[in-house]
Amino acid sequence: MKLIVTGATGFVGTEVIRQALRNPAVTSVVALTRKPIQPSNTGTTKLQSVVLEDWTSPYPEASKTPPALADYLLMRGRVENVILDFAKNTPDIQVTVTKPGGIDSPNRPIRATASPAMQAIYVKFADTPIMHVSELAAAMIDQCLNGITKDPLWAKDIMDIGKRVLGEEDYLR
Template sequence: MKLIVAGATGFVGRELIRQSLSHPKITSVVALGRSRAEAPETLPASADASKLKAVVIQDYEVYPEEVKKAFSGADACIWTVAITPSRSKTYDFEEVKRICQTSATTGLRAMHEAGLATPFRFIYMSGAAAERDPGKTPNFMPEYSLMRGETENQLLAIGKELGGIEVAAVKPGLITATGDLRRLAIGFMVRVTTGIPTINVTDLVAAMLDQVVNGFEKEPLMPEDLIRIADRVSKAT
């Protein structure tokens, strides 16, 4: 399998690279980012760093031919490019929308133009609070949550329009990391106040890789689905 990781130098993207290089069914990893992605310094013995192809892009809305060439024949993409809810407060909303929404829809179309395997599986990493129904008013950051839900709708529609593309939104709660006490503390508060479970980044990535490799169990994939899939993957290894 040839996998594109969009946002490869981010928090989740780096873990995607680390696990992908050890995954026996993933033979090639296109690490797409605004800076060059590198293989982690410490990798398990099962990892193969030669799978990694770093592709630097200046703008996620502009895809030169050499970038499209790197996409050619890909089987799947996991799209992690976004501005998080907390960071979004420091940006103009149109810029947040451009990065969270326009870059994803443009990126999917650019991949299709490159020529892909069929079926091509596309994961859009969204969030548990994203709301697809424009008639509803979410409790959490309504404008942001509706925009993320609208993006999910647009990507699903593009997948149907282009054909041969399976799209699924992954909607985790707060993502934690082992040893990151700040994330763990915030995650505990989120879980207590909202009831939405947190997920460790290693488990989230394991679940997403399982889904692009083996097919989507359902759409969307909610926090409890991701935790369940990650647990199954852990027990199988």
């Protein structure tokens, strides 16, 4: 299976790339990035980095500005909409949107590094689970390989899938 990863140099995208390159069922990984990337210590030729230069176009004036993380959320929404529209017109493409909530990792403990604005968001959405980035990446890859089970894919579903498919050795340490 060929996997296309947007946001491949970001926090979650990096983990998706790491797991996809280790997964024998994934035959090719295309990383859409702002800068070229190389897999670390994998020696694989499965990864192709496609650099997209125009990430700076302004958002439409009609967009509402979210109270926190405005640039990120607007960019994410725009990318999600473009990908969902593309998939509607392409029968061989399946997509879903993940709604993970909080994402943690050994190098980026979510509560310890959160800005005051993010702390306020966690308080507001206190019942939102916090998952390990490896669980999120594993669930995303599993949905690509085995078919999308839900759309959107909410935090509890992501965590259930991730824990089911990951081995202890697969977690980012």
